Amino acid sequence: MPLSPNDILQNRYIIVELIGRGGMGAVYKAIDQRLGNTVALKQTTVRSPHLREAFENEACLLASLQHPVLPVVSDHFTEDDEKFLVMQYIPGDDLGTMLMNETERFPVPDVLRWADQLLDALDYLHSQKPPIIHRDIKPRNLKLNPRSDVILLDFGLAKGSQMIYTADGAGRNVRILTPEYAPLEQIQGTDSDPRSDLYSLAATLYHLLTGKAPSDALTRAASVLSEQTDPLRPSNELNPQIPPAIAVILHQAMSHSLEQRFASARAMRTALKMVYGSNMGSGLVRDSSRLLLDSSGQTTLPIVERKRLVAEAPSSGVPEPRLPLPVVVVAKEGGGNYQTIGEAIARAGPGTRILVRPGVYRESLVIDRSIEIIGDGPREDIFIESTASVCLVMQTEYALVRGLTLRGRAGLEHKAHVTVDIPMGRLVLEECDLSSDTLACIAIHGSNANPVIWRCQIHDSKGGGVLVYDHGQGMIEDCDIFGNAGAGVEIRQIGNPIIRRCKIHHGERDGVYVTEKGAGLIEGCDIFGNVRAGVSIHRQGNPFVRLCRIHDQVNGYGVYVYDKGEGTLEGCNIFGNSKAGVGITQGGDPFIRRCRIHHEKNRGVFIFEHGEGTIEKCSIMGNFDTGISIGQGSNPTIATAASIRMVRRPFACFRGGEGGSKRAT
Structure with missing residues (x-):
């Protein structure tokens, strides 16, 4: 019934208004009177037992998932x-x-940022x-939140576009697809697997980038x-405006054969x-005819050759990725093209891959061109150390460094870097494995800095692990x-980084420290065993901390917000x-x-000396x-449906503490 x-x-x-209606139901904008917020209310009017069971399964499934x-x-x-x-x-x-x-x-950089979020x-x-x-996956199932980050929806029940429906006997795989974005195996009703989603995503990106739906x-x-x-x-x-290498990746993801897509x-x-x-941000783009990707997403290795540049994308179509990247070898003891990494960089053309064999390389590297530096052996056997300056400084638009041990050393002169x-x-x-006996392991700074730090060990610095400041951004994952x-x-x-799925632990101070209008997204991290706070927010720091485990800090708080710090904690344990x-x-x-704030060694939440906040x-x-x-002039808001149970006392105000409570149980 409408x-x-x-x-x-x-x-x-x-109910406020109808958002959309289709043959299987509708979606409405509504107000949740209990919480006072706006929600989307999805209704199904189908009578098929299989489809109704599928709707119920969808509700339970989505309720169990947590991802931005x-x-x-x-x-x-x-x-x-x-x-x-x-x-x-x-909205929108x-x-x-x-x-x-x-x-x-849509601008190419925006679409590629959404692609990264969707692939995550x-x-x-x-x-x-x-x-x-x-x-x-299709454009109509994507919306942008107020931060212009993409959200993946499934409002197919409320759309009036042409759709194909399939269901097995149990009603567990009822799906809706739109032909322009669906792979062949899904249209034919044969077995699909996660690589089917990659086809649909690539077709969606193709449409967003070109303005034309793919065949x-x-x-x-x-x-x-x-x-x-x-x-x-x-x-x-x-x-x-689409770089040729991006066109190659989309083409590969839209291969007819599952085996030819990314794994x-x-x-x-x-x-x-x-x-x-x-x-x-560059007028030059890679010659993607020399880019050869395997299904793992890695470029294949060996022949040694120079790479040419092209000033604009070719108009004759997506080049067949047949030839590999140029590769040179650095071997400390000889047997390679060079004995030092610095010499290899100085002689490399943009796009060159530099393989570094085991050894201790006492160098300070300046990466001033688009290259890849990759360890050719166990990471623990390939050391780059520098006592005079930084081990590595980034001075170009793009580079990749993988599988190295990087050590910052103070040296006899005790220089700090x-x-x-x-x-x-x-x-x-x-x-990579990074440490420092001077300052931080990694410094990210300046509005043009936007690195990706992935699966690295960052440890035992005399300063911090990672320092992000002066409008620096970047992504730190796993x-x-x-x-x-x-x-x-x-x-x-x-500073405004994204930090996901990291273990941040056993530091001598705070796990994460946000101050001086620092922000960022900290998501899905395990933060534990630090001497002070797990997360410390100070002087208008305003991070978004989501779905993190914050536990067992040695002498401090799980989260400590002070001196006008702000921030949002959501779904944390x-x-x-x-x-x-x-x-x-x-x-x-x-x-x-x-x-969930539970089994603390002292209080659950301690608000004192003019603390505020909303729980x-x-x-x-x-x-x-x-x-x-709550005490000493503090006045927080304990909002709707806060469940407070205890070993000794659920709630205490002392020394002039106040606190507004809408509803607590």
Whole structure:
């Protein structure tokens, strides 16, 4: 039954307006009266038992997933024999509608940033047991949040476009697809796997980059079988702003054969990271005819040859990636092309891959051209050390460094310097081991600095692990950051990195320290065993800390917000810390939402000396002392549905503490 404005469901949700309607249901904008926020209410009106079971499965599945690219699902219910799903409301048009309304294509850098976010989400989905395959990635299922980050939706039930429906006997694989974005195996109803999502994503990116929907897989297959040319035009032929190497990656992901696509979302993401950084902000682009990718997303190795540059993308189509990258070998004891890495860099053309064999290289490297430096042997046998200056400084738009041990040494003169200095460009630093007996292991600074730090060990510095400052950005993922004398990660002076799935532990100070208007996203990290706070927010620091485990800090708080620090904590698991799970003082004003704060060695939340903040929908339980302590002129808001259970006391105000409580149980 259609809903009208002001209809009320579950004595809670007030309908505002219809967002969209299709043959299987509708999506409405609604107000959640209990929480006071706007939600999207998805309704299905189908009567098929299989489809209704699929809707129920979707609700349960989405509610169990937590990723920034996926919408948050808060509720599902049945009313008047119709099923409803309550999820995050994202205002604005979807990207499909925006494509129809815009006269120009989306900027290439924006689309590549969304591609990176979506591939991270697919890696998360495909890593579930069993793997979760979306099967309906298309522009109409993508929206942008207020930060202009992409959100992957599944509003197919509410769309009126042409759709194909398939279901097995149990109703578990009911899916909706749109032919232009679906791979052949999905259209034919044969077995699909995570690589099917890669086809759909590549087709979606193709449309966003070119403004033209790709030829559908059936038409392409029919053309090939009839010995005609594949009608899928190269993306860089339609949009010369697309780097040829990106066109190669899209073409590979849209291969008819599953085996010819990338092996995984992570492999495709790695391939994009390896090539797109060199093509942003430069009039020169790679000659992708010399780029050969395997299904793991890595470029293949060996022949030694020079690489030429082209000033603009070729218009004759996507080049066949047949020839490998130029490769030179550095061997300390001889037997390679060079005995020092510095000489290899000085003689390398842009795009050269430099393989470094085991040895101790006492050099200070300046990367001033687009190259790759890769360890050719066990990482622990390949050392780069420098006592006079930094081990490595980035002075170009793009470079990749993988599989090296980098040591910053003070030397006899005790000079202070970082191990890796990144003042500009996209340095992709992968699977390296970094330490320093002077300052930080890595410094990221300046508005043009935007590196990717992936699967590195960052440890035992006399300063911090990673320092991000002066508008520096970047992505730090899957790293092990430990044993540093300063903070594991320090963000200051409007630094704004993304830190995901890192272990930040056993530091002599804070795990993460955010100050002086530093920001950033800290997500899915395990932060533990640090001497002071797990996360410390200070002087208008304003990070977004999401889905982190913050526990067992030795002498401090799980999260400490002070001296007008701000920030948002969402969905975090905070426990076992020495002083309290969360400490707020001196005008600290965080927003804490949907967190579990439990089994602390003292208080759950301690708000004192004019601390403020909002605590909403948190579960606070099992703490040794008070669940929430408020004192000394503090006035936080304990918002709706905060569940407070305790060992001794759930709630205490002392020494002039106040606190507003909308609802606490």
